[in-house]
Amino acid sequence: MRRLPSLFVSHGSPMMALEPSPVRTFLAGLGVRLPRPRAILVVSAHHDAAWQDGKATVTASPAPPTIHDFGGFPDELFAMRYPAPGDPALAVRIVELFAGHGLAVTADPDRGLDHGAWVPLSLVYPDADVPVVQLSIASNASPEWHYALGQTLAPLRDEGVLIIGSGSMTHNLRALFSARLPIDAPAPAWVTGFTDWLADRMAAGAVDDILGAVERAPHGRDNHSTPDHILPLFVAMGAGGEPFAAERLHASVTYGLLAMDVYAFGGEAAAL
Structure with missing residues (x-):
């Protein structure tokens, strides 16, 4: 089985599921570029286990419901469902991987897929025919803890699992709601300065810099x-x-x- 890269996807507004945009077009064509996974593991910004003191939770439902964890959007968005099956066996495998590395994770048999998972997946895999599980972040844990979390998951890429981190490369909602810019508005310098710095550090393989991006990058705190x-x-x-x-x-x-x-991350990323 061909090894899969891991991905980071910016999911932006839930309206990405409905509104035309360059990223919507890109994601709609991404699935055909990837080797077909047997399952998908999504680590979403909207699944946060901070209250569990740095532990993580993984979904274990065989049929995870679609969670509409937002408000003030059109009825059409609330009517959307992403009925992908879950993968309880993969959840067990993830629990075992973490146990082997001394990290605590618990399986949640009830939680569904939040919009950080189902909105981008509805574009990448619109048929909802690939099993999906979600793993939480812990926003009170460090960047290094999350990097180690990913390292623990790396063997899954050899087992046909596509690992997706779903967040946003910039995320200042206060500025977003104040500005109320049109969808195609150009980015100001305080946004591009941050993303350009990250792109440079990515190309240089400067992992420590990237993990410290909020403190080290231009306008890091403005964007996060x-x-x-x-x-x-x-x-x-x-x-x-x-x-x-x-x-x-x-x-x-x-x-x-x-x-x-x-x-995309890993040696396989260059082929995409």
């Missing part, structure tokens, strides 16, 4: 006042394995302030 939407990036990076290899597959901006970068 809370860590939740950048933490899935670090998991995807760790899952890419060694030596570090990153490919920036897509770069665009929606509403001027949401950078929608997509990255």
Whole structure:
């Protein structure tokens, strides 16, 4: 079985499921470029186990429901469902992997797929015919903890599992709601300065710099006042394995302030 890369996907607004945009077009064509996975593991910014003191949870439902964890959007969005099957056996495998590395993870038999998972997956795999499980972040844990989480997951790439970190390359909702820019508005310098710095550090393989991006990059705090939407990036990076290899597959901006970068990690990334 061909080894899969790990991915970081910026999921942006839930309206990506409905509104035309460059990233929507890109994601709609990504699935055919990838080797077909037997299952998908999504690490979403909206599945946060911070309250569990740095532990993680993994979904174990055989039929995870679609979670509409947002408000103020059109009825058409709330009517959408992503009926992909779950994979309880994969959840057990993940629990075993973590136990072998001294990391705590518990299986959740009830939780479904939040919009950080189902919105991008509805574009990449619209038939919802690949089993999906979700693993939580822990926003009170460090970037290094999340990178180690990804390293623990790396063997799954040899088992036909596509690992996706789903967050956002920039995520300042206060500025977004204040500005109310059109979907095709250009990005200001404080957004592009951050994403360009990250792209440079990715190309250089500067893992420590990237893990410290919120503190070290230009306008790091302006783009991530809370860590939740950048933490899935670090998991995807760790899952890419060694030596570090990153490919920036897509770069665009929606509403001027949401950078929608997509990255692939691992030696297989260069083939995409």
